[in-house]
Amino acid sequence: MAKVTLTEYECRKNLLPDVCMKCGEPADTRVKRNFSWYPPWVMVLVLAGVLVAAIVALILTKKMSVRAPMCDLHKDHWSKRTMWTLITFGILAVLGIGGIVILGAVENGPNKDSFTGLICGGGVFGLLAWLILVVIFQSTMIKPTLITDKKITLVKVHPEFVRALEDDRAADEDDDDQPPPRKKKFDRRDDDDDE
Numbered sequence: 001m002a003k004v005t006l007t008e009y010e011c012r013k014n015l016l017p018d019v020c021m022k023c024g025e026p027a028d029t030r031v032k033r034n035f036s037w038y039p040p041w042v043m044v045l046v047l048a049g050v051l052v053a054a055i056v057a058l059i060l061t062k063k064m065s066v067r068a069p070m071c072d073l074h075k076d077h078w079s080k081r082t083m084w085t086l087i088t089f090g091i092l093a094v095l096g097i098g099g100i101v102i103l104g105a106v107e108n109g110p111n112k113d114s115f116t117g118l119i120c121g122g123g124v125f126g127l128l129a130w131l132i133l134v135v136i137f138q139s140t141m142i143k144p145t146l147i148t149d150k151k152i153t154l155v156k157v158h159p160e161f162v163r164a165l166e167d168d169r170a171a172d173e174d175d176d177d178q179p180p181p182r183k184k185k186f187d188r189r190d191d192d193d194d195e
C-alpha cells in the first residue's frame, strides 16, 4: 500500500480523483471522514500521568475532514472497524461481568480455586485476543500519520489512487488558465499489500 499527502485545499474543494482509496477501482461514493491526529510522542507523557498526556494530546490534536472516494465494497472501511471493535468489546465486557457474578456465587464453594483460575485465565485470554483484533484493524486501516493546518498524510491507500491523484495534479499544472498550481511536497511509498 502507499502513502499520500493531500493538501487542505484539495480536501476542502473535494478535488480527489474518483478512485477507491482502498482498492484502486472506480469510486462509487464519497465517505466523509473526520481524521484527527496528535504527535505520537505525547504517549510518552503517560509516564507523567494519564491526565497530563490526555490534556497535551487534546491541545495538540489536529483535525482534517476528507471526503474519501470509495467503491461500494469499501464504503464501510472505517465504520465497519469501529462497529466490530465496539461489538467485540461489548461481548468481552458481558463475559467479564458474567465471570465476576460466577466468582461471587462460588466464593464459598468447594471448587472456588479452579473456577477462579478458569475465569481469570479466560479474562486475560479474551482481552489479549481483543487487543490483537484491534491491532489488525489498525494496521489495515487508512489513517493519518501527520496532520498540519495545510496538509494531511494518509497511509494504507491504494497506489492506483495515488497515481490518479498525481495525474490530476499534473493536468492542473498544464492548464494555463488555472491559478498557480498547488505545489506541495508529495511522497509515495509502495510496500506490501495487507488486504
Ligand SMILES: [Zn+2]
Pocket: 020, 021, 022, 023, 024, 025, 070, 071, 072, 073, 074
Ligand atoms: Zn474499493
